[in-house]
Amino acid sequence: MNSLPQAVRRRKTRRFAAPLLLSPTVIYLAVFFFAPFAIVLLYAFGMIDILRQFSFAATFDFYLDFFDSIAPLVFARSLLLALATTAACLVLGYPMSYHIAVKSGRRKETLMLLVIIPFWVSFLLRTYALMTILDVNGIINAALLSLGLISQPLNLMYNTQAVLLGMIYNYLPFMILPLYASMEKLDKSLLEAAGSLGAGPARAFLHVTLPMTRSGVGAGSILVFVPAVGEFIIPQLLGGTESFMIGNLIWTLFLKARNLWFGSAVSIILIALVVLMVALYMKYVTKGEEMVI
Amino acid sequence: MKRVWDKVLKGYSFAVYVFLYAPILIMVTFSFNDSRLLAVWRGFSLRWYETLLADPAVWKAFYNSMWVASLTAAVSMVLGTMTAFVMIRYSFRGKSILDSSLYFPVVIPEITEALSLLLFYVFTGIPLGAVTVVVGHIAFAISYAAIVIRARLVGFDRSVEEAAKSLGANELRTFFHVTLPLILPGVIAGGLLAFTVSYDDFIKTAFTAGPGFQTLPLRIYAMASRGGVSPQLNALATVTLVVSLGLAVVRLRLSKA
C-alpha cells in the first residue's frame, strides 16, 4: 500500500515550456505584423522598386514630395477635425459620464451597458445608420418638410459638418467609458469634505472633481484623437471633397493610384505622428501612471 | 437648486441616449418598411429580407464573413491562450517588451495595419484573396484575444492545480482536467472578441481582399458608396448588426460566469 516511486525524474522540461508556448505567437506577429511595417519603411525610402527588387539606395524624395503635395493640407485638416471631435466628445460626454457614475446609484451598471451596446455595432454600420437619417429622403428631411419648416430637402451629407457629426457619433462611447471609469473611483466623501469646508457645488466641481477625473479625460482624449486622425470610413461615406482626410488620402494612393511609395511615406508620417502623440500623452498626461484602457 | 441641476443632467443624459440609439433604431425599423421610402411608414414587411435571401452575392459575402471570422477566432483563441499563459506564469528577459508589443495591434490606426499588410503581400508576390484576408485578421485578433484571456487569468487561484498535482496529475493532465475547464469562459470570451473583430472588420479586409473576395462589410460599403441608402441595405445592415449584438451578449454572459 505504501510503495514509494523508485524512478527519479529530472525537471528540466519546465525551462522549455515558456519559449515553446510563446513561439507560435511571436513568429506569427513578427512575420505578419512587424515585418509588414518594416516593408512600409523600405517602400517609403524607395528601397524597393516597382519590380519588387530591393536595393540599399535610400532616398528622401518621397518625403519631400509630401510637402509639395496636398498632403500637408490634408494632415492639417485631419488634425483639426480630430481635435474638434475630441473636444466635442469631451463636452458632450462629460456630463453624461458624471450623471451615470455619480448620480445614478445602483442603476449605473445598466446605464453604462446601454452606452456600450451601440459600441458593439461596427463603425461602418453606425455610419450607415447616420446616412439613412441624413439622406435627402431620410427621416430628418422628411420631418422638416412635413412640418413645413423647409420647402426643399437639405443636403445634410457630403460635407464637413456631416463628417464631424459622424465622428462624434461614433467616438462618443470611447470618451464616455474612460471618463466613467475615473469618475466611478471618485470618493464621494471628498466632495462632502469640500462642502463642509465651504465650497459650493460649482467650486467643489472645479477644485475636486475635475482634477481627480483628469486621468479619465486624458485617456478618453487619446482614445478619440488618435484613431480619429486616421479615420477613413466616416469621411468616405459622409464627406465631400472638402473633408478629404488622411485616411482617404492613403486609400486613394494605395488602392486607386497605386502609388505605393508616396503612400508609404505618407503612412510613415502618420505613424510617426501617432507615436509622438502617444508619447506626449504618456509623458505629460499620465506622468507614468497606469493607462485607463 | 441642486434638484434642478439633477433634473437637467438627467434630461441631458436621456437626450444623449436618444442620439446614440436613434439612427440605429430608425435604420432597423425601416428595414421592415413595406415601401421603398426611407421616411414614410407603409406597414410591416419582410420583402427586403426576402430580396436579401434571394441574392447569391449576399450569401457568398455572409458565408465568407462567417468562415473567416470562425477561423480567426479559433486560431486566436489557441494562440491567445498560450501567450496569456506564458505572460502570467513565467518571467523572463524581454517580457515587458513582448507585453507592450501585444498592445501595438490594438493601438495603431487600422489603416496603417491595412496598408502594411497590402505592401507585404505585394512585395512577397502573394496574390490577394481569402487567405490574405484571414492571415491579416489573425495577426490583429491574437492581441485582442490574448489581452482578454490574460485579464481572466490574473486572479486564478493556483492551489487547485497543486491539488491536482498532489493527486497524481502531471502538468499536461492538470491543465486539461483542471485549469482549462476553469479558464474556459475567459478563453471563449477571447475567441468571441476575435470573431467579432474579424466579422466587423472593413479596412484591413478592403486592402487585402483583392477583386474576387467579398465579406459582408465590404458588400455593405460597396452598396453604400455606390447606391447610397436603400431599404435592402437597411435589411443587410440589420442582419449584420444582429449577429454582432448577439455575440456581444454571449460575451457579456461569459464574463459574468
Added chain:
Amino acid sequence: MFEVELVDVVKRFGTVTAVDHVSLGVRKNEFYSFLGPSGCGKTTTLRIIAGLEDPDEGTVKLGETVANDIPPYERNVGIVFQHLALFPHMNVFDNIAFGLKMARMAKDQTRKKVEEALELVGLPGFENRRINQLSGGQQQRVGIARAMVREPGVLLLDEPLGPLDLKIRQHMQLELKRIQKQVGTTFIYVTHDQGEALTMSDSIAVMNNGRVEQIGSPREIYDRPKTQFVANFIGETNFLDGTSERAGVFMCKGLPHPVMVEAGEDLIGEAVLSIRPERVHIGPDLRGLDNVFDAKIEDLVYQGSHLAVAVKVGENLTMKIEANPAVPISVGERTRIGWSKTDATVIKLEKDE
C-alpha cells in the same frame, strides 16, 4: 527508518531564508505537527515535502528514497490544503475520484473507494452534491477524503481547520485524530494554534524564523521547553533571569536564595528559569515544595476556572500564578509561593539574540 526525513533543508525566496537548515524525521503512523507563528517556515517545509517547492539545499527522503527530484504527482503523498482547493467545476464524487482517475482505476472500483472514503469522513451519500452547496466543515471533510482515497503513505495537512468556527474546529480535531488512528496513515500537520498541536500530536516540531527550535512530544515541549521561544510560544510562562552556577542550583537575580532545579552540567552559565503559572503554588501550606519564597499579591483576576494572580517576589520580581479560586487571597496580602524543582526548566540563554 523514517517515513519522511528532512536533512539540512534550506529554501530561500530572494533574500529571505524561509527554511533554514531544517532536519527532522517523521515515523510511520505518527501524528506529527509543525507548530509556529505565521512566517516561521512551517508551510514552506510542508510544501517541500509535498514536492510543490524545490529545496535549495538539503535532502528530502520519503522512506528509503531520496525524493528531491521526484515531482509531486509521483510522490505517494496526499495534501489537504489550507483553503481546500476543491475543484469547483466538479461535484463531490468527481473531486474525490480525481486521484483514482489519474491512476486509471476501473469505474466500479473507483465508485467503491469513493463510497468508503465518504464513510470514513462521515459524509455518506454526499456524492452528487456540488461544492458550493457544502458547509465549511463538510468541504473540509471532502478535502480529506479526496487526499486519503489514494491511500497515501503520508498525509500533509496545511492548517486545515483555520477557517472553521470554534465548535466545528474542536469537533474536527477529534475527527482527524480518529481517522488517523483508524487508517494508520502518517499525518504531518501544520498549525499556529498550540492548543491544537498539543491536543492532537504524537510529536511536535516547534519552528521559528525558518529554524526548528525543538522537537518532542507534547509533554516534553510543554514541561521541558528548550528555548525561550518555545517556552513563551506554548502556554504561559514566567521567565526569571540568572545564572546556573552548578548542577542543580540556579542563582536568580532578585531572589533572596538560590533556586533548586533539575539541571545538568551542560546548562551552566547565563540562563533563564521557566516556570509555568499553574505550577506555582500559593498560600500558607507549601509542604514538600523545594522552592519557597515570600510574596506580595499585586493583582487578582477571576477567570472562572482559575484565579490569575500577579505577585511581587524578592527584589521587585513579578510572577504570574494560576491559583485555585477557592483559595482565599486578596490584593495586598503578604503570603508565600512555591514550586517543586521538577516543575521548572532551565534554558540556556541564546547568545545570538
